[in-house]
Amino acid sequence: VKFGQYGGQYVPEVLMPAIEELTDAYERYVLDNEDGFMDEFRQRLRDFGGRPTPLQYADQLSEAYDTAVYLKREDLLHGGAHKLNNALGQVLLAKYMGKERIIAETGAGQHGTATAMAAAHLDMPCEIYMGRTDINRQRPNVFRMRLNGAEVNPVTVGRGTLKEAISETMRDWATTVETTHYVIGSIVGPAPFPAMVRDFQSVISEEAREQIRDHAGRLPDSVVACAGGGSNTMGSFAEFVDDADVDLLAVEAGGSSLTVNEQEGVAPNSATLSTGDEGVLHGARTKLLQDSDGQIMESHSVSAGLDYAGVGPELAHLVDEGRVTPANVDDDAALEAFHRLSQEEGIIPALETAHAFGYLHENPDAVGDVTVINVSGRGDKDLETVIEETEQRDLDVDVDMSVFEAAEGM
Amino acid sequence: VKFGQYGGQYVPEVLMPAIEELTDAYERYVLDNEDGFMDEFRQRLRDFGGRPTPLQYADQLSEAYDTAVYLKREDLLHGGAHKLNNALGQVLLAKYMGKERIIAETGAGQHGTATAMAAAHLDMPCEIYMGRTDINRQRPNVFRMRLNGAEVNPVTVGRGTLKEAISETMRDWATTVETTHYVIGSIVGPAPFPAMVRDFQSVISEEAREQIRDHAGRLPDSVVACAGGGSNTMGSFAEFVDDADVDLLAVEAGGSSLTVNEQEGVAPNSATLSTGDEGVLHGARTKLLQDSDGQIMESHSVSAGLDYAGVGPELAHLVDEGRVTPANVDDDAALEAFHRLSQEEGIIPALETAHAFGYLHENPDAVGDVTVINVSGRGDKDLETVIEETEQRDLDVDVDMSVFEAAEGM
Amino acid sequence: MANNPDLAGAFERDDPAFVPYLAAGDPDYEASLEYVEALARGGADVIELGLPFSEPIAEGKTIQDAIVRALDAGMTPDRYFEFVAELDVDVPLVCMTYYNLIYQYGQEEGPRPFVEKAADVGITGFVVPDLPAEEADPLREACDEFDLDLVFIVAPTTRGDRLDRMREQVSGYVYVQARLGTTGARDDVSDQTDESLARIDDWDVPKAVGFGIKEGDHAARIVRAGADGIIVGSALVDIVAEGYENDEPVSAVADRLEAKARDLKEGALRGAQQRAESVVPEDQ
């Protein structure tokens, strides 16, 4: 249950029995394929989720950066992001465990929508906790969850964002733990979550590793993925970890600056792997953005999905080991990369994903001759944010939206 | 170039040479795979588009209707609908033809976004004509087209919707025909468009026919698809046309009523196959919604993508032949089916697609023991419309959105 | 095939035809009658009279707007025939419309009933912008039966086989499209006109050039280049539109139309004279 000194199970006693029960189920169903769990999981991922997702050679990027750039298209997964791999796995596991109800928290709404979809598909009652502020700024995702039949519970404490929603979901779980499974959305939380979520997500690298051999005739020199909590990251890396010659690059949100404001308890970034230090949060020992007292800082990123003060313990460990190289790009670079991929490849990426492409743009020489970049999600959810943020900045690559005035003015 | 008495090439002389050139290119590249065109098309559909899309057994629907319901998941195609099959084919063909520029019209924006994506992917300049009214009510799709680098030209004539955008695109084409390809978005328009678009879309039924044999061990008793212009319809039917035992069901938008208002020139539906009669529109002889003088009527549907007064000539012919059975469901039934599929299967369908499921719900006995339903697109684009329309109606299945008030009120 | 002497006869080498276009019923039935008659007074040799169709895909914005006005004011095929019957002009009238209206008028019988009715009320020929030679046989037959002409449009892109096919079918006059695009008044005159005219130099029907002609000097330029006639639509429709928007008296608008017609007709004549004198200005 540990990754070096990271990981563990730092949770209230009331939850420990559920964690033990989950550990047992994880070992039996996921690791040992008891009752054909993994077979059913893979089949549903294929038929319902749309796996395998393609590995695409990117014509324009490859030419621009003079390196063979392959895109792992998780944006094509049902729901529009890699999130379903995990949500479907956990909801199915909950069903095998005889649980009657699913809860989850969500920030930007991606994990919530994936969980709601999986729960509808598997006919499980589902409740999603979401901060009041996030509900109001992520309306389409709230619509989607409600349409899929999930209850969405507004969390009004504090700033009304992800942190508060996590605490509230923990509270629900502490109360309903006997009948309810809490679907954690990333490779974070107490063991066995980090390992289990990684296992559900590692289908990404499992496919990509085979596909790149088909396409390029060899393994890549590098795999690049954005990193928030780290589930798409570990999913992209997992099967390459033992391939010592493949560089694993985890690109975090550099936000507006790497400098923290200790006084205000604010880190204007989410670069946990690059700048954080060890601590205990949400059930696991890992790298954190915290002040010198150990209070968790408010992280910031233009991308809501990367905006988290912690990171998966396994990634923290792999960084310490030197196996994974942390990097970060700032908000501006991510926005430019968003526009670049949209214009040049016809793929509108999630803002999270755009960070990986921002890294490629800034470090084309660091990725070798053949690189695989995980397109972790599509950007439809980010349109309003991108338009707004782009207007406020002076970017090298952008787009103007005067068509709306033209349509009104004429 | 004809389907029975339907089809033909009713276009201004200035465009005829381009139509002949396109016919030649269609025959050489598409039909004869010259220069490996079809190989490249299929490869790009796979790697960029995400083909094959899965055929999924629908657990809940199958149980509810006591028939094996299989879903062909075109909603998982890049861009969120079957539209890319055609757009990618035509933009690639334009490239093979040495054209330098792409134009297209769009109503709800789905064809426009697919074309913009394909053009970005293939590095072709692209301009999309879109009615002023549509621009303002389909903002996210306008964002997407602009982000993909396409120009969006507002059309301010008349009501500022699809009809006007088509005329305006024809005008552009008439002026720039020597260097420009007009990507028509459905199996409509002058020959060779209806046959060519069908051929690009028939990958749907090609895959589905093989997949259903794998899944069910036999051909289906029926294939059900919604029908507007008819491209997803013919795409779903094409490879089954010769299987005489497979019923082909084309579900049109019944709108609010099948009764037309001749005085106002308004048909409160888009049920062309069910209620239209023969005429000539946008380059082809086909079934139309027209008044007794031959003026085209305003069609109506809650689903913008079905809202068209014409239909593909091949479908008109197959209906006359008795090979395709036309049907229709009204706005209410489509909305209920939208909610039902979202809640019970975890798939939020396009409102167009929902019509096919409305038909299933109303006629579970008509589809036989095994049916394939084409999920032509995803419904993210329809969220606002559905919420709004649902609130105004008294539906049997719906969902309440009071979470927003709860989030504000607390 | 039919070759109505009235129509071809309107084009003479030293008196090139001025062929104006207006949409019947724009902006309303009564005013439109006045306007068409004003064109005749202004020197029209043939008049192309548009029967408005709801989807005018070959028209530019100007004529599209005219069509919308006419439809809104209640123009229909039957009203159109009344309109033609009521018109007090003594020049040949060509009906310009889209094929669906012709086709639909006869219901199951195809274009014949429409053509019969048109002949009955005094129409001399047809221009159908969405009916290329390939699809024209049924209409051509009906025209032959009732001795009406069927005018085809030769575009700058029309070459080779297409020209031959059209040459076989055309009668009355050939409509030479001066440039790529749709109808609409423009400020320049295209070189494409010269090329198009050259391509059909040896055809034995009169050649009328349209698309973009705005004033007398354009007309002269076109005729000098070899045209037997000029077709002007948008520049005239602009006057109707302006009058409608400014709520001008019908008679004032009619006067301006007549004056404009005169300017264009005079331009055409000037061109013919210059051509006869082989006076070719420097800028050519």
Add this chain to the structure above:
Amino acid sequence: MANNPDLAGAFERDDPAFVPYLAAGDPDYEASLEYVEALARGGADVIELGLPFSEPIAEGKTIQDAIVRALDAGMTPDRYFEFVAELDVDVPLVCMTYYNLIYQYGQEEGPRPFVEKAADVGITGFVVPDLPAEEADPLREACDEFDLDLVFIVAPTTRGDRLDRMREQVSGYVYVQARLGTTGARDDVSDQTDESLARIDDWDVPKAVGFGIKEGDHAARIVRAGADGIIVGSALVDIVAEGYENDEPVSAVADRLEAKARDLKEGALRGAQQRAESVVPEDQ
């Protein structure tokens, strides 16, 4: 393992311990000092003094709000130690906080520096809600070194091996969680309490029951059921919150806290007496 005589000694069979909780620094440093002292005057036998952490995942909304107020008012671990040192009470103080603060205080050295400092300022033991027995060894060791107690929470879900593991580690008292969920005052008393108490009947540390106790009668009911003490947090924090929201004078709030404490302590005593007399009311 450490077993501080002060702490275990506060629980007596005929004088069950009343263990109130407040977040240090809520709503500000000075007021909070007054409030804690008021609890002591009201009869507290042990005080659980919360050191606020920014992510209090085990707390209900009431205590979470208290923590936010305390953090906003500037509470930090160092201020907390000052606070403890400055407090004028003569009952044992238990520090209730989350593990990250304990761990981070020592930077690379683990929990030892925090524990050392806590012992230095007069803390008697710890309750760490996010530190289950499995992860507790380093803290347990440090506590042993400085002779401090480490209290564990037994939840209604805690059974079998888990109980054994905890029994080995616990000292001072065991915190019996009365129901599923997080902290928070409620109107009922759960049957789960009885079951939980039965499961640890033979443990030799005092059993203090918490979660949801709101008033004297609840306290009595719990003690009758076999508890050696009662832990009350949210019902007291509610008084602090109300005073803060209504801008009441500190002394008035302190008086109400003292009165509430007295009611709870008396309830506990009443329960002990009833238990001694084996007077079990009908409704049980």
